[in-house]
Ligand SMILES: O=C(O)CCC(=O)C(=O)O
């Protein structure tokens with residue numbers, strides 16, 4: 349049987365059944381559900397960005413969460429940290445030492461109804477992961493059974509290799525369309541139970557599975573881990589292309605500056 353670390357390297361994703369034991373998974377599920385209930389009951393959330401993500405997309409940003417909970421609900425803080433410890437230990441056991449939990453880019457996400465499906469993307473550019481470390485993975489853990497009635501993640505096996513050679517997207521639009529994805533590979537949709545994890549590379553194409561109803565509520569954890577990677581020629585090439593894009597793409601810095609400049613000139617000339 350292929351080991352998870354090998355499969356992750358070869359396919360850009362691996363399904364780990366029973367990543368957490370049924371008891372540990374149930375406990376994480378209860379903790380996250382209690383965190384949602386508590387945050388929904390707060391008249392105002394003292395941390396500005398924690399409140400912002402929660403309102404905007406039912407997201408719980410994990411960087412400020414422990415400090416926020418320690419003050420408001422130490423019992424929940426302790427339960428959250430206990431679950432996180434188990435997840436960190438499993439990542440180390442399955443994928444080796446060197447991976448570090450990265451709360452700055454980690455969230456709980458709740459889909460409510462049909463409205464918030466996330467289109468095809470890679471986390472490298474869409475979740476602004478690319479610049480933070482040489483290597484990054486997402487330990488994606490649904491807290492409901494997904495893949496039939498509730499949306500799982502569609503992903504494209506082996507797309508990570510292709511996407512490393514494709515220019516990253518910058519500006520507002522960070523998503524890829526079906527035609528693009530068809531040219532890269534054939535999507536898979538894993539059925540996952542609570543306790544299973546889909547672990548995938550930051551360059552692997554994925555999206556929210558297109559299923560559900562107006563009554564859908566599906567919660568999942570996005571635990572991102574980073575690791576140093578020795579600089580490679582490919583990495584350097586990606587870095588150069590990324591920065592080239594930031595500067596010179598149609599939505600890039602130079603184009604935006606030029607628009608601003610022309611806008612000023614036009615404004616200036618029309619009032620002259
Ligand atoms: O939960 C979803 O539907 C999308 C999640 C996602 O894109 C991610 O975890 O990177």
Ligand SMILES: [Fe+2]
Pocket residue numbers: 469470471475554
């Ligand atoms: Fe993503």
